[in-house]
Amino acid sequence: xxxxxxxxxxxxxxxxxxxxxxxLTTALNKSPKPPIIVDDIIVTEFNLGSVPPxxxxxxxxxxxxxxFRGIFKMCYSGDAFLTLKTRVQANPLNTYLSAKPxxxxxxPLAAASSLTIPLQITLSEIKLSAFIILVFSKQKGxxxxxxxxxxxxxxxSSTFDxxxxxxxxxxxxxEGKLRDLMMDELPAIIHRLSLQLWCPDQMVKEDExxxxxxxxxxxxxxxxxxxxxxxxGHLLDxxxxxxxxxxxxxxxxxxxxxxxxxxxxxxxxxQVTSSLDTAAxxxxxxxxxxxxxxxxxxxxxxxxxxxxxxxxxxxxxTYTFSDSxxxxxxxxxxxxxxxxxxSATAGxxxxxxxxxxxxxxxxxxVVNLRRKAETELGSEQGDETSETTSTGIPMSEPLMxxxxxxxxxxxxxxxxxxxxxxxxxxxxxxRPSMRGERPKAPDAQIPAAGINDSVTALQxxxxxxxxxxxxxxxxxxxxxxSKADWRRSRPMSDTSSVILEQAWIMKMAGEIARRxxxxxxxxxxFWDDQDDTPPPAYEAR
Amino acid sequence: MREFMYYITxxxxxxxxxxxxxxxxELNATARELIDFPxxxxxxxxxxxxxxxxxxxxxxxxSVGIVDGSISYLHSTLPLTGIAAQSDRxxxxxxxxxxxxxxxxxxxxxxxxYWGTEEPPAETAAISSTDGIPDRHGSSLFYGRLYLPRSLxxxxxIRRLTPDLQVQLSAVSERSLRNGGTLLGLAQYDRGKYGxxxxxxxxxxxxxxxxxxxxxxxxxxxxxTLPTNSSSSENNGGGQLGERERIYGRFSAxxxxxxxxxxKSGGMSLGARFATLPAHxxxxxxxxxxxxxxxxxxxxxxxxxxxxxxxxxxxxxxNVYSYESEWAVGMELWSNRRPAGFLLGADPNSQxxxxxxxxxxxxxxxxxxxxxxxxxxxxxSEAPRREAKPAAARSGKEYRGVLKARxxxxxxxxxxxxxxxxxxxxxxxxxxxxxxxxxxxxxxxxEVQYSS
Numbered sequence: 002x003x004x005x006x007x008x009x010x011x012x013x014x015x016x017x018x019x020x021x022x023x024x025l026t027t028a029l030n031k032s033p034k035p036p037i038i039v040d041d042i043i044v045t046e047f048n049l050g051s052v053p054p055x056x057x058x059x060x061x062x063x064x065x066x067x068x069f070r071g072i073f074k075m076c077y078s079g080d081a082f083l084t085l086k087t088r089v090q091a092n093p094l095n096t097y098l099s100a101k102p103x104x105x106x107x108x109p110l111a112a113a114s115s116l117t118i119p120l121q122i123t124l125s126e127i128k129l130s131a132f133i134i135l136v137f138s139k140q141k142g143x144x145x146x147x148x149x150x151x152x153x154x155x156x157x158s159s160t161f162d163x164x165x166x167x168x169x170x171x172x173x174x175x176e177g178k179l180r181d182l183m184m185d186e187l188p189a190i191i192h193r194l195s196l197q198l199w200c201p202d203q204m205v206k207e208d209e210x211x212x213x214x215x216x217x218x219x220x221x222x223x224x225x226x227x228x229x230x231x232x233x234g235h236l237l238d239x240x241x242x243x244x245x246x247x248x249x250x251x252x253x254x255x256x257x258x259x260x261x262x263x264x265x266x267x268x269x270x271x272q273v274t275s276s277l278d279t280a281a282x283x284x285x286x287x288x289x290x291x292x293x294x295x296x297x298x299x300x301x302x303x304x305x306x307x308x309x310x311x312x313x314x315x316x317x318x319t320y321t322f323s324d325s326x327x328x329x330x331x332x333x334x335x336x337x338x339x340x341x342x343x344s345a346t347a348g349x350x351x352x353x354x355x356x357x358x359x360x361x362x363x364x365x366x367v368v369n370l371r372r373k374a375e376t377e378l379g380s381e382q383g384d385e386t387s388e389t390t391s392t393g394i395p396m397s398e399p400l401m402x403x404x405x406x407x408x409x410x411x412x413x414x415x416x417x418x419x420x421x422x423x424x425x426x427x428x429x430x431x432r433p434s435m436r437g438e439r440p441k442a443p444d445a446q447i448p449a450a451g452i453n454d455s456v457t458a459l460q461x462x463x464x465x466x467x468x469x470x471x472x473x474x475x476x477x478x479x480x481x482x483s484k485a486d487w488r489r490s491r492p493m494s495d496t497s498s499v500i501l502e503q504a505w506i507m508k509m510a511g512e513i514a515r516r517x518x519x520x521x522x523x524x525x526x527f528w529d530d531q532d533d534t535p536p537p538a539y540e541a542r
Numbered sequence: 543m544r545e546f547m548y549y550i551t552x553x554x555x556x557x558x559x560x561x562x563x564x565x566x567x568e569l570n571a572t573a574r575e576l577i578d579f580p581x582x583x584x585x586x587x588x589x590x591x592x593x594x595x596x597x598x599x600x601x602x603x604x605s606v607g608i609v610d611g612s613i614s615y616l617h618s619t620l621p622l623t624g625i626a627a628q629s630d631r632x633x634x635x636x637x638x639x640x641x642x643x644x645x646x647x648x649x650x651x652x653x654x655x656y657w658g659t660e661e662p663p664a665e666t667a668a669i670s671s672t673d674g675i676p677d678r679h680g681s682s683l684f685y686g687r688l689y690l691p692r693s694l695x696x697x698x699x700i701r702r703l704t705p706d707l708q709v710q711l712s713a714v715s716e717r718s719l720r721n722g723g724t725l726l727g728l729a730q731y732d733r734g735k736y737g738x739x740x741x742x743x744x745x746x747x748x749x750x751x752x753x754x755x756x757x758x759x760x761x762x763x764x765x766x767t768l769p770t771n772s773s774s775s776e777n778n779g780g781g782q783l784g785e786r787e788r789i790y791g792r793f794s795a796x797x798x799x800x801x802x803x804x805x806k807s808g809g810m811s812l813g814a815r816f817a818t819l820p821a822h823x824x825x826x827x828x829x830x831x832x833x834x835x836x837x838x839x840x841x842x843x844x845x846x847x848x849x850x851x852x853x854x855x856x857x858x859x860x861n862v863y864s865y866e867s868e869w870a871v872g873m874e875l876w877s878n879r880r881p882a883g884f885l886l887g888a889d890p891n892s893q894x895x896x897x898x899x900x901x902x903x904x905x906x907x908x909x910x911x912x913x914x915x916x917x918x919x920x921x922x923s924e925a926p927r928r929e930a931k932p933a934a935a936r937s938g939k940e941y942r943g944v945l946k947a948r949x950x951x952x953x954x955x956x957x958x959x960x961x962x963x964x965x966x967x968x969x970x971x972x973x974x975x976x977x978x979x980x981x982x983x984x985x986x987x988x989e990v991q992y993s994s
Contacts, residue, residue, distance in 0.1 A: 092837050093807030094800060097746060102714040104696045105726040107741050107750055108567055111811035111832035112798050114839035116864055 008053035022047050028186040036099040039117050040088035052079030068138035077129040084123045091116040121160050128153040143195035145188045152180050543960055543969040544637050546590035546993050547614055550598050553625045554618050554683045558702050564737040566752040566796035569813045570830040573843035575640035576855035577872035577948050581956050581971040582987030590993035592627035614687035629993040630965035638944050638960050640874050641845060641853040644792055644817050647734040647756060679705050707731050735761055746805045752798035759792035759819055791818035810836060838863035851876035870950040877943045953977050967991045
């Protein structure tokens with residue numbers, strides 16, 4: 002497999018520069034400017050230079066003809082430059098007064114008279130070094146997220162270079178501004194540009210979206226996720242998805258009874274209005290309870306997907322950015338806005354904070370814990386199917402159900418240890434993809450632990466009667482999903498999912514059996530040891 | 543339109559005998575008000591009341607897309623008995639007139655200035671006669687205003703310490719401000735011939751001082767006694783003023799310096815003004831020049847009270863560093879017709895001859911000019927005296943509206959039409975941009991004020 006990145010045709014296209022200049026100009030003038038800038042910021046010159054950036058592929062999570070997902074390491078120290086033009090207010094008293102209330106203004110007579118100075122700023126010698134998450138799909142366009150601060154250094158030269166104080170100030174301010182631009186605005190620009198290029202029809206839809214926001218129909222099933230993943234992190238066949246939605250869509254809506262929906266909306270509203278009278282829908286598993294198994298799944302630092310899931314829970318619209326392009330029914334409320342990307346990163350730390358809190362529950366009896374871990378397995382995975390795709394965080398390995406392996410191990414650890422571990426956990430999980438060894442770490446563990454997991458996890462369903470078990474799973478996952486987020490799109494429905502689950506299970510069973518066989522062939526003595534003692538949680542019941 | 547509370551505050555100034563104009567801040571107030579008058583936006587209703595001589599309230603409801611409002615209260619330790627607070631009796635020039643006549647500099651026995659050229663209502667005579675009440679200089683004014691949806695709170699305390707010294711403390715509290723609010727302290731010292739102000743703001747630790755020095759005109763020793771004489775009547779001056787028929791005015795010069803102790807920035811400016819005194823025979827005029835040497839900004843204004851019903855002002859600004867220049871002209875036209883009179887194209891001049899106003903005198907007769915002498919003083923001084931009184935009384939009733947207009951170098955026009963309909967004082971304004979003829983109206987607003 003080879004990638005061919007072509008740098009020069011991009012830079013040779015005169016039309017491209019014009020478009021990029023326009024986009025940059027609008028992006029720079031969008032946010033309210035500080036009072037010192039009295040005119041529009043105009044991008045007069047923009048050149049990407051001739052030196053291409055160095056790209057290193059760290060990992061590829063998803064690769065198909067119409068979509069791609071991967072993490073890159075990018076280093077750039079080329080000859081690109083950017084020239085901005087604006088006018089600044091040189092009278093400090095004028096800018097001082099402009100932001101103050103008039104009532105306490107000293108009302109100077111002429112001391113605040115304005116003196117505007119044209120200012121030209123050239124940014125050059127830009128050095129970048131970033132980890133980029135790139136998600137591309139034909140329907141959604143191109144999404145780029147910087148996982149770290151990409152700007153290493155740059156040189157700011159301006160009209161005021163001779164004045165040391167002003168130069169330092171400009172350098173500092175512009176670096177800060179540019180960091181914001183890189184983290185927030187640039188992904189939006191690229192996304193819009195890619196939408197223009199690949200799917201112009203989506204652009205029209207985005208404009209129409211605000212009208213549809215107010216639609217009362219909150220239909221979680223109307224919009225399936227684009228990159229649907231099954232319970233074990235394997236990508237679903239696109240054909241299967243379309244079939245799923247076509248068949249199950251209308252029926253599935255009927256499956257959520259109006260009563261339940263009303264109760265759930267009551268519940269969510271009660272949180273908004275801080276009403277004391279909260280309805281208590283029955284048969285509901287709350288996230289707070291589920292946190293326990295979350296925590297278990299998160300104990301290995303590798304499990305980014307779970308972290309991502311919790312982040313999308315704390316800020317529910319995080320993933321609208323990547324999804325909105327694909328909305329057919331317009332039920333995603335917000336237009337792609339890059340502010341959400343911030344909340345995504347914030348959500349990561351939030352999520353880890355939640356795990357440390359959940360650790361308090363550790364004091365419950367061991368038996369209880371195991372039960373829960375097992376019963377919620379299905380729902381957890383059900384959530385992951387929709388959420389991992391939506392946050393757009395690539396998965397380096399199929400989502401193996403870690404909890405099963407972790408339960409016995411965690412039981413031995415006291416609650417206090419859990420607390421002390423959580424900070425470093427969050428520290429580790431916050432920047433998972435920044436580590437160079439990240440791709441290697443799964444290699445070390447997965448053959449041993451991961452497959453072991455999948456075997457133990459899937460053995461009970463196989464042993465159970467095929468009719469009973471899948472229904473139970475789908476019922477649980479359905480309630481949890483609809484409770485957790487109304488807009489979350491999930492292709493599962495009872496009727497369709499029963500069939501689907503059965504098909505999955507059969508397929509997975511075959512797959513796993515094959516893997517186990519392979520593994521056994523490679524490493525027979527290891528498997529002999531492990532198979533003898535199944536985890537106590539999965540003894541026949 | 544000046545707000546009701548502004549009107550009451552200035553009534554307080556005049557009741558305590560404080561000369562509000564003798565400060566560098568008000569150097570170019572005439573031109574500023576003629577040109578930079580605020581245009582109303584949206585709909586705004588104000589209900590005000592001077593409930594007791596000590597207490598005033600004002601409620602304001604506005605709608606510019608969203609509905610907002612404010613509640614304000616004012617308390618004065620000095621009874622404001624002489625104030626016409628009812629909106630059907632408030633003299634319109636006190637609320638609407640932009641051209642400011644200079645008034646006397648005497649530090650002890652000041653009269654109300656803000657009545658302008660109109661005759662003060664009869665009640666004010668009582669005030670001026672009771673000027674000698676002893677607690678006048680220890681009086682204070684408290685003012686508070688709460689803007690409702692924004693939760694912005696304004697507070698103002700004015701305290702007159704001695705006849706020459708007044709202290710103001712104003713504060714704003716709002717969540718969005720840094721530290722939750724700002725405080726501005728102002729100490730004003732007015733000696734008549736000069737006025738000095740020192741100020742300190744908590745915002746950026748701004749310190750400032752500004753001063754104004756008056757010379758020429760009535761400040762010279764020979765004329766020093768004249769204004770007090772003339773002030774008892776309708777600014778009608780004695781016969782001695784006849785010597786000064788050519789030009790009779792007062793020069794003022796001043797400057798200001800500011801320094802922000804926290805942000806280490808500052809600013810300064812210098813300014814000068816020439817303005818004719820009310821006793822001047824010719825056309826009243828005001829000319830100012832301010833220079834900001836740090837920023838290279840030169841600002842010149844010229845305002846003239848061409849007729850009693852017409853004021854004009856121009857302003858030129860030039861920056862010697864950036865070569866940017868600006869100009870603006872403003873106009874104010876009073877009407878003694880019903881408010882709709884402007885629309886019907888009525889010419890106020892044709893309807894009734896405009897009263898010349900107290901400062902204006904009869905021209906020297908042609909015969910007298912030829913002979914290089916003045917007219918006979920007896921006939922001269924008697925005639926206007928007889929004439930002025932009914933004229934002023936009539937004009938107070940007759941002026942029902944004023945049209946203000948301005949134009950600047952960006953071809954933006956501001957139009958404001960203010961007047962009184964029954965007992966409501968209204969202000970209807972619009973901004974027009976001639977550069978964008980497709981959608982010329984940039985803003986439109988109506989303010990209605992009722993007070994009792």
